[in-house]
Amino acid sequence: MEWTAWFDAPEYEFARQVLQRGIATIYFVAFLSSHNQFPALLGERGLLPVPDFLAGFGRLRRPTLFSWRYSDRLLRAVCWAGMGIAATIVLGLPQLGPPWVPLLAFLALWLLYMSIVNVGQTFYGFGWEMLLLEAGFIVAFLGSDQTPPPRTILILLAWLVFRLEFGAGMIKIRGGREWRDLTALYYHHETQPMPGPLSRQAHLLPKPWHRVEVLGNHFAQLVVPFFLFAPQPLSSVAAGIVIFTQLWLVATGNFAWLNWMAILLAFAAVSDPVVHAVIPAIPLDWHPAAAGTSPDAGAAATGSQAQTAWLVVVLLATVLLVVLSYRPIENLFSHYQLMNASFNRWQLGNTYGAFGTVTKRRIEIAVEGTLDADPDDTADWREYGFRGKPGEVRRIPRQWAPYHLRLDWLMWFLPLRTVHEEWFYAFLAKLLEADRPTLRLLRHDPFDGARPRWVRARSYLYRFATRKEFRATGQRWIRIPLHESIPPLSLPPGG
Template sequence: MEWFVAPEYWLSRLVFQRALAVVYLFAFLTAALQFRALIGRRGMLPVPHLVARVPFREAPSVFHLHYSDRFFALWAWAGCAVSVALAAGVDSRVPLWAGMLLWLLPWALYLSIVNVGQTWYSFGWESLLLEVGFVAVFLGNGTVAPPIVVLFLLRWILFRVEFGAGLIKLRGDACWRKLTCLDYHHETQPMPGPLSWFFHRLPKPLHRVEVAANHVTQLIVPVLLFTPQPVATAAAALMIVTQLWLVLSGNFAWLNWLTVVLALSAVRFPAHAPRTAGAPLWYEVVVLAVAVGLVALSRQPVRNMISRGQIMNRSFDPLHLVNTYGAFGTVSRTRYEVVIEGTAQEVPRRDADWREYEFKGKPGDPRRWPRQYAPYHLRLDWLMWFAALSPGYAAPWFGALVERLLENDRDTLRLLRRCPFPAHAPPRYVRARLFRYRFTTWRELRETGACWERVYVREFLPPTRLADPVVRSR
């Protein structure tokens, strides 16, 4: 069937596939390097505890069959290896069916991780990677031209990502309608980047222009993805520019980069298409059957998107095949941070020698400038931002974090930038305090060299030691 393929998009497919493989690599690398402290056998939320109470049908994962830290590590590093192979183009050097199996492999590997990741893997970009990764399985390789149906499925995902995010903003915080949200967002976002201070200090009229441009990009431009070329390419290009602007202004793991990858699939590059064989019948049947199934599953996300009670970042099936997305339906006006400290003294007085633990990405020392980590995902740092918003977010895992710090647990300390205590002498007590943070002004930056100013608010966790019967935040 001639209508089935779009050979003019061969370079779009190539760029999309190689870039998606790189995103997969960051996802698996994050899992491999952080899992022991987060969900390992002695982690804050251990996988064995989850699989003991959650049936396989609700969260399909290989770890229902077997779990050990060594097995999980092998699983995650295998994902890294497959991602590198796909980025190198191995899928184009094998038959069509083998290339599809190669693309199915990282999706299956990562699905098993996400479905046991619990709150550490509750972010929208986890489901987005799985949904995009599943559709990518049917995009084919160099032996056939790209199927037009699959290309439109990728645009459908991109449309829901952008349009859903635009709708949740209009329905949510009034500052989006008043064009004032960026007066706060760069300062209060989960993990500021090295340029966030400068973005925050842009003139307020420019902030309003940014918000208005965001509304246009998320509510009008996505519709143009389904128009003929070159309009669709122009729409995708605008989305790419917007996402790169977000990359510069913050640290959102691989969300922005994956959205850029999606937009690249809609760009028609001016390149001569190589000659390919016709698509085999079995391939056409499989692609069309999958497309029909995904369109049918899209009913719930669409109903959610047009509902006044729209929710963000929700999966409607355990395989994460079709999901709903959105971000920042509300914007915090004030930034709070939980600062964790320890002391080796026997009596935890207020004037004791309290030493602060330093995290890699989240604000701590007011003089330490934010770093760029995305697309790598610092999961603990992100959850610490949620903990500062409300202790309820931290209730399942914060007590375990404090316990590991009191033990100088090696895997947990690897998630931090610096532990103030030597390995052989863990702290006697650990406490947590809540501070209000704000970006300094130009004058304050020149005078103090500090990019943050912080003020003590209240106690988050009283001084706690291992002998205490209960270790939890309150």
């Protein structure tokens, strides 16, 4: 229909493919992470059991399939269903049908993962959880190969990138002085939650380069997002800058799927002609439905009715998301800007932001156990090894993102808040029991499945070794003992 030409954006077909398949891939990773970690962290015998959480709050106000009943078996079924649906979208199967099919597939991912997040407590209290939920809901309305991408949905995805980037930029300007005096990157690569294999090299770069990094960050987050709404090719250039800066963060750290989501969402502003100009191997008319056929009159009428119905659904979703944008806009320009907050139970129209202040020192909590009866300093204390957080001083940090190691992330927060967290004492108790699901979350159990008599927590100051120190010792980290954070604990008799 000619009167709907404004609604169609056929020149963004490549963007749609990247958005649908890419975000489905992140959903797959998120469900896989939950399948592997949720039962030990939050399951029936987890550190913060969901049944206890539900019993304490009665029926939750936030929607979740587990409101009526939780079991580890049901949780795993939800994860497997989510991974299965996500895999079909990655393969492009729902996109072959009418637009209702990928719509229902993405809404199913959104509802299934929201069910997990809403009972995930502190282990799911990260901004990228709500980012994935909101992105999954919006991308659901991108349609299928039988319809051109809807322009309003692409604009809303660009608006999501704007909130993500500009919100992070504003929280930094309003936050620690280190962002304003350009010294934040003197510390960040070293003190970030989970360094990657290149984090030390990034930290050891000259300080003038770190100042350039901060200036580049301010430009990318405070100036560039406005150009996502500019005419082509400016919007594609703006998206390219976002993608480039996010790739630098991917290379120098482990922020679960936060950076990958920003990269994928930025493609909402990248048009097919720009893609073809950058990568000539990708043709302008590669979309399988672009050629089309000449339908008969009956099929045309049916198709027209379906297109009208689809237009109405997309416009209703657009109006809903525009209305929900009022609170995020208000928050962006508030002196009391909230970071990573949702204003409704469906986690749509959220506000985002990260690292308003940068930690200047890296304090790590090491967990140790001993088989000795007397837990004094002469005992044979052995340290548990975590998968992602720093421990052994010679070990190269691994690249985990977009996979999310939830226990390791929470361990980073402990010294910033308090070690006397309910979940951490539950974790120590599980180590005393040699609980196998808990031990599987770790990289190394020094007792090979045996029960330690005592466990304790000690704090250390960590910093990256200089090049000279590394050549002399082979250590990538220098660590200095600070104090005993939690004295030796044991199970009660008969425990």
